[in-house]
Amino acid sequence: MKIRTITIAFVLLLTLLLGACQSEEQSSSPVLLRVDGREVSLAQFRHSFSKSLPAGQKLSEEERKELESSFLVQIIDRELALAQADRMGLKVTAAEHEKAIEETRREYPSGTFETMLRDRGTNLLDWSNDLKKDLLMEKVVNRAVYAQLQVTAEEIQSYYEANREQFNRPDQVRARQIVVSTEEEGQKVLGLLRQGEPFAEVAKRYSLSPDAEAGGDLGFFARGEMPVEFEKAVFNLAVGRLSDLVKSEYGYHVFLVEEERKAAKLTLDDVRQEIRETLLAEKKEKEYQTWLRELRSQATIEMDWSLLK
Numbered sequence: 565m566k567i568r569t570i571t572i573a574f575v576l577l578l579t580l581l582l583g584a585c586q587s588e589e590q591s592s593s594p595v596l597l598r599v600d601g602r603e604v605s606l607a608q609f610r611h612s613f614s615k616s617l618p619a620g621q622k623l624s625e626e627e628r629k630e631l632e633s634s635f636l637v638q639i640i641d642r643e644l645a646l647a648q649a650d651r652m653g654l655k656v657t658a659a660e661h662e663k664a665i666e667e668t669r670r671e672y673p674s675g676t677f678e679t680m681l682r683d684r685g686t687n688l689l690d691w692s693n694d695l696k697k698d699l700l701m702e703k704v705v706n707r708a709v710y711a712q713l714q715v716t717a718e719e720i721q722s723y724y725e726a727n728r729e730q731f732n733r734p735d736q737v738r739a740r741q742i743v744v745s746t747e748e749e750g751q752k753v754l755g756l757l758r759q760g761e762p763f764a765e766v767a768k769r770y771s772l773s774p775d776a777e778a779g780g781d782l783g784f785f786a787r788g789e790m791p792v793e794f795e796k797a798v799f800n801l802a803v804g805r806l807s808d809l810v811k812s813e814y815g816y817h818v819f820l821v822e823e824e825r826k827a828a829k830l831t832l833d834d835v836r837q838e839i840r841e842t843l844l845a846e847k848k849e850k851e852y853q854t855w856l857r858e859l860r861s862q863a864t865i866e867m868d869w870s871l872l873k
Contacts, residue, residue, distance in 0.1 A: 597636070598866040599643035602650075606871050609639065615686050618772065632872060642701065644859040649704035656699045664695055676769050683769075709855045715843045723839050724832045731830040734787070738823040739798045740780035742766060743773040743815045750809040750816035757806055763820045772815060784825060794819070 593607035613635050617623075623631065669677050681691055724731070740763050744750050749770070756766050764779025771780055787795055797807045797819050807819040 594868065594871055596868055596871050597639065597643070598864070599640060600647035600863050600865075602643045602647050604639060604643065609636070611690075612639070615684070615690070629872075636867075636872075640860075640865065641856055642697070644856065644863055645701050645704055646697065647863070648708065648859060649700050652704060652707065654700065654703050654707065656696050656703065660699060661692075661696055664699055665692065668695070672768060673765050676765070679769060705852065705855075709851050710848055713844065713847050713851060715840050715847070719843055720836055720839045721832070723843060724835065731835055733825070733828050733830055735827050736784040736786045736825040737798050737821050738784045738825075739782050739794075740764065740767060740820045740822060741773060741775070741782055741794075742771040742780050742818045744770060745772060745815045747809065747811075747816055750818065753818055754806070754809065757818065757820075763806075780820075784823075793817075 593605040595603050596606040596609050597604040613632060616635055617631075672680060678688075681687060686694075742753050742763070744753060753766060753770050757763060764781075767773075767776050767780030770776075773780065775781060782790075787799065790798075791812060793810050793812045794817070797810045797817070798821050801807055801819065801821045803821050803824055805821065807817070810817040810819065
């Protein structure tokens with residue numbers, strides 16, 4: 565048996581053992597929410613909510629209540645979808661779970677996956693459980709919402725004709741960034757990059773920005789689309805060069821320019837796939853929200869608001 569296979573099997577075994585301990589601990593916690601028979605305890609909610617906050621973030625009581633309310637809506641929507649998955653008889657198989665674990669761990673260099681979990685205030689058990697729920701969410705939404713969605717050639721043509729100016733593309737750059745909270749951390753990151761460490765891997769390990777999971781990839785952007793500090797840095801960099809530390813209200817940044825695109829007038833053939841993806845994303849979001857509204861209207865939702873006071 566290969567070492568990777570042993571590791572994955574051990575992860576799943578550990579998840580089951582720790583899950584039993586955690587279930588016993590959370591069984592004493594009062595039920596905060598019931599959605600179509602699925603229960604979320606106050607302890608589970610508090611635990612999930614704390615993981616959703618950036619490490620070290622200080623909140624006022626008013627800010628915390630507002631974020632808790634928003635997060636609670638997300639939890640309700642998740643439970644509605646998972647309840648629908650139960651009704652449809654959908655499951656995440658052990659093979660699917662193992663594959664997702666392996667694919668995710670493969671994205672991180674040796675030893676850095678565990679560091680990422682610690683930095684984000686989570687552990688192997690919670691990450692594995694969350695991953696399984698994410699996979700089931702993806703499966704039920706794909707099956708119940710997205711499966712029949714299509715974008716026709718006529719829709720693509722109409723969109724192009726109605727948005728011709730949008731396809732007069734200005735000069736653009738594609739860049740990556742790493743964001744840290746202090747100048748000292750920024751200098752450390754710069755040192756690693758100058759020693760030849762891959763930018764994407766360093767971004768995954770150290771960056772505080774939401775794009776860290778994508779290796780800090782900001783995609784293509786033109787002047788006027790990013791904060792002024794970003795533009796001054798990236799539009800004066802040659803492709804493949806690192807910026808110095810750039811200070812902004814978000815922290816300290818390091819940028820890498822990966823590609824430049826000159827201004828151009830794009831034809832329909834140039835942007836056909838881009839338009840298809842845009843229209844499909846719009847349809848997916850619209851249908852997803854419609855689906856959630858239908859689930860909410862048919863669901864039995866019980867909430868003990870007194871527990872959040």
